[in-house]
Amino acid sequence: MELLEHIQETGSISAAGRAMDMSYRRAWLLISELNHMFREPVVESQRGGQKGGGAALTPFGEELLRRFRSMETTLRAAIADDLDWLEANRSAAKALPDKA
Amino acid sequence: MELLEHIQETGSISAAGRAMDMSYRRAWLLISELNHMFREPVVESQRGGQKGGGAALTPFGEELLRRFRSMETTLRAAIADDLDWLEANRSAAKALPDKA
Numbered sequence: 001m002e003l004l005e006h007i008q009e010t011g012s013i014s015a016a017g018r019a020m021d022m023s024y025r026r027a028w029l030l031i032s033e034l035n036h037m038f039r040e041p042v043v044e045s046q047r048g049g050q051k052g053g054g055a056a057l058t059p060f061g062e063e064l065l066r067r068f069r070s071m072e073t074t075l076r077a078a079i080a081d082d083l084d085w086l087e088a089n090r091s092a093a094k095a096l097p098d099k100a
Numbered sequence: 101m102e103l104l105e106h107i108q109e110t111g112s113i114s115a116a117g118r119a120m121d122m123s124y125r126r127a128w129l130l131i132s133e134l135n136h137m138f139r140e141p142v143v144e145s146q147r148g149g150q151k152g153g154g155a156a157l158t159p160f161g162e163e164l165l166r167r168f169r170s171m172e173t174t175l176r177a178a179i180a181d182d183l184d185w186l187e188a189n190r191s192a193a194k195a196l197p198d199k200a
Contacts, residue, residue, distance in 0.1 A: 067185065074178050078174050082167050089138050090138055
């Protein structure tokens, strides 16, 4: 999802990968896998042209990203009390995964 | 959490580990890590005695397990619509992680 956000911002798979310290190959493979995971593609590449192509989220990709971000918020809110309880009960020495 | 449930059922770290195809050493290390992750222990071992010891969840461990199971239910319910949407949009070829 972070990679999708970077593609949204940069319009490029390689720039999005760079922003996440990821090789172009790895970014491309991830997107290819994501594209085949659903009934429609999530990212569309435009090859050629003066700018040497580019990439953009499809309308389906936009909805997927929106839903994931909304799910994150919903999930966090749904168990806010439990997360507080866990935080209150963790040992000082050993941190639980960060809430942020 | 599954390991904790097996300890609850069997009263033994080694039997709980066996139920999950896990070595005693690995089960013990996981429990030890969990015990140090919180302000109070999650599992208590009783050494010695005729039965050669045993293990049980502490009241805190019981609450931890109860909360995790309740969180799972809450989380699933909170995003039921999104999970349905994902399921409806996944490709036939490539399965998403199982809902069960």
